[in-house]
Amino acid sequence: MAKLNVNICGVDFKNPVIAASGTFGFGKEFDEIYDISCLGGISTKGLTLEPRLGNPTPRIAEAHGVILNSVGLQNPGVDAFLRDDLDFLKGKHIAIVANVAGRTLDDYAGICARLDGLVDMIELNISCPNVKCGGMAFGIRPESVKEATRVAKSALKHTPLMVKLSPNVESIPANARAAEEGGADALSLINTLNGMVIDIERRRPFFANVTAGVSGAGIRPIAVRMVWEACNAVSIPVMGMGGITCAEDALQFILAGAAAVQVGTANFSDTLAMPKIIEGLNAWLDAHGVADINELRGALQLG
């Protein structure tokens, strides 16, 4: 058995496979299928200070190798999470990453202060493409990435801050550096790509919100490239995600420099995707004589 645990800014993950925000709720439903304590961690459904109802249905569509979603940050609010879900997750002894979103800088400061010291890590969602004020506005320009990060960081005394970057930007390295300069302890990327589906019979956009977030296996090469760019730009740890379906996919991100990976859409295609990826990593490392997954981090050879 290879060593799979990774440490990211002081937080121990028993393995580098973490459920991506929005695809896994707060873990209870998947736990009815398998014991989620086998996971490295979970990034919760995006939380806001107040409950949100989200976007109109339909909220999901499919294209070759990808899906599009437009859920729009429906969530019960941070207080309901703390009341109804946190104890369940703590009982699972997995790293708990709270994904948080807001409309204003004050929202980000408020929700970070509310969660400080209660979860293992905050993932700052400044990149949700599906709500007008879901933070995406903060995630585009390096200046606002830095400012949102700084505001969130100043509200946190105990819990490390990870900033989730949008792929729908001019420069990943510039935004990665901006988050680092703003005080981020880690980065995660990529959030979904902006996409659109048109219903040709109705001559209307398929989604009420017109555009939606593209994810799934088909976006993986784009995600690997962006994670590699981010890892080269900063010295803080990076969690990579985007279209990971198996251990071999996850290893591409780790070789590109990611300390851990998040798995999202694959949970829809196979509810056991994450336990299979963890087993697959073990098997791959053993078969290749690698004793510790950390040896592979950033081990990409160029030229």
Place this chain on the structure above:
Amino acid sequence: MYEIKARVVSNAPVVPGVYAIYLRIPEAIDIRCGQFLNLSVGDGAHLLRRPFAIFSYDREARVVGVCYQLKGEGTRLLSERRAGDELACVLPLGNGFSIGEAQKRVALIGGGVGIFPLLSVLSEYAGCEKHFRSYMGFRNAAAVPSFTNFDKRSDYVAIATDDGSYGTKGTSVSAFFADLTQANPDVILACGPTPMLRALKAGLAERNIAIPCFVSLEERMGCGIGACLVCVCKKSGSEENVRVCKDGPVFDINEVEI
């Protein structure tokens, strides 16, 4: 809920554009009427599974049956699966239908492929001293499936078609209201397209009928197990959403906005 690999037993059209697929599951499990499964179409380019109501379950043979309408590329691919193919799925999902002990007279109202979950009700309550009256609506004569045996298991069956090419001209809802006095049901169970369910809700409200009525809803789903909040509908009179896959798919008709 179980993540399993099911083996296709058969997969063939029952009427033009509607297929019945029978799947053998590895172990016998409990499945209630009105529950559904979330089925892979069996190729890597289609990442979403398709949720289909389970209309038949032979526990001894471990075979579940679902019917699906050819709607797009995913269901077309599914229709090409042959006996022996393996398809991943999660089941059983959702709350399903239930009929109270005191509810003896049951009205079943189905439209199009929405009739299939109601078949599972007839099977589950066979021999339970329930009296069923079934109202089925279809587009036309060609869409009326022959294998369902609604007539053998119901005291009364009305079939309506939009164009009158089979049974009476009209809808399953109009057929139900025409028979309402005679039927005097203790409970109504319905499944079908949204306009049908809206007509049922409106018809009950207009007539001030307070008979308990439960409807099975359809919505595009992501995970199918309640985690992703893709398949929601609004709870009546409140600023709250319910999840079709986990809180439903069966709801009190007055509980949700249709």
